[in-house]
Amino acid sequence: MKKSLLILGLAVLVLTGACQQFKTDEGGLQYKIAKDNGQPKAQSGDLLSVEMTVTTDRDSVLSSTYKIGLPQIINIAPDTIPGLYAGDYNSMFKMLGEGDSAVFKLDLDTMAAKTMQPKPEFADKFVTFNVKVNKHFKKGELTDSALYAEVNTYFDGEIEKLKLAEESKIDNYIKKNNLEPTKTASGLQYIITEEGTGEKPAAGDTVQVNYTGTLISSGEVFDTSIKEVAEKSNIYNAMRPYEPAKFAIGVRQVIPGWDEGLLLMAKGSKAKLIVPSELGYGERGDGRGVIPPFAPLIFDVELVDVLKSKPAEQDSTAN
Numbered sequence: 001m002k003k004s005l006l007i008l009g010l011a012v013l014v015l016t017g018a019c020q021q022f023k024t025d026e027g028g029l030q031y032k033i034a035k036d037n038g039q040p041k042a043q044s045g046d047l048l049s050v051e052m053t054v055t056t057d058r059d060s061v062l063s064s065t066y067k068i069g070l071p072q073i074i075n076i077a078p079d080t081i082p083g084l085y086a087g088d089y090n091s092m093f094k095m096l097g098e099g100d101s102a103v104f105k106l107d108l109d110t111m112a113a114k115t116m117q118p119k120p121e122f123a124d125k126f127v128t129f130n131v132k133v134n135k136h137f138k139k140g141e142l143t144d145s146a147l148y149a150e151v152n153t154y155f156d157g158e159i160e161k162l163k164l165a166e167e168s169k170i171d172n173y174i175k176k177n178n179l180e181p182t183k184t185a186s187g188l189q190y191i192i193t194e195e196g197t198g199e200k201p202a203a204g205d206t207v208q209v210n211y212t213g214t215l216i217s218s219g220e221v222f223d224t225s226i227k228e229v230a231e232k233s234n235i236y237n238a239m240r241p242y243e244p245a246k247f248a249i250g251v252r253q254v255i256p257g258w259d260e261g262l263l264l265m266a267k268g269s270k271a272k273l274i275v276p277s278e279l280g281y282g283e284r285g286d287g288r289g290v291i292p293p294f295a296p297l298i299f300d301v302e303l304v305d306v307l308k309s310k311p312a313e314q315d316s317t318a319n
Helices: 008-018 089-093 108-115 144-176 227-232 256-263
Strands: 030-035 047-056 061-064 072-075 101-107 126-137 189-194 206-215 221-224 245-248 270-275 297-307
Touching: 047 144, 089 101, 089 126, 101 108, 126 144, 144 270, 206 256, 221 227, 256 270, 256 297
Parallel strands: none
Antiparallel strands: 030 101, 047 061, 047 072, 047 126, 101 126, 189 270, 206 221, 206 245, 206 297, 270 297
């Protein structure tokens, strides 16, 4: 399965590395140093803030910090920890310092033999790491609490950057796609792409909704109720049903952007909802690493059905 990550920084890194030959280190680790910034390399106890994309030799993406929009913190472990070996994941990052970038190919056969664990089934021989180091936190004489205070301050700054960039991400998306959405007082923006002929739901009604959710930052689909879309987006999960979501509207069972947007639609309508983080998953994200903090989202939704709530039965004892 193939995914294209249109990330300029990653593209530059790959092109730079392509001009070199891979070198082989202990344990079968293959590497290309795309940029050596001349700074001290990471040592045991240090931490690195990195941008990183991890792919397999089957051309599938396992993870990418570019998708989330936040760097990953790597803890350089001491060599004395059981299970570590020359040429492993920990060894890769000891080759890097602040401002460095490199491509590593981790040998899975060696990993399985050295760790006495089964070889992963998601790749044939190698997993490739494209890495760029943003910041090097040196342990030195610092206490653990002092070191992690530095990291927390740094990470708070990265999250603040996401917050400040949110409005421009939404504006750029609208401009790029030549959209003319209607904006509500809450900040929700929406476009009715197909007008339905049924009645609109009221708060408390049960609705059935087909949907596809996309991250504005990367354009990647993170969730959908439609099987074909899930398969095309490489997020298909055979353990879940693909059918319209069913829930009560206007009673906080879903994110505020859905509660507001779906109440504007008639049964049978289709719409595009542009949901700012305040009406989505807020400053914390979804907590699973799929939706980052301050992430504006796009939902293409179809209001399939509206099941009107039944009025409360009158109290038989009332006079």
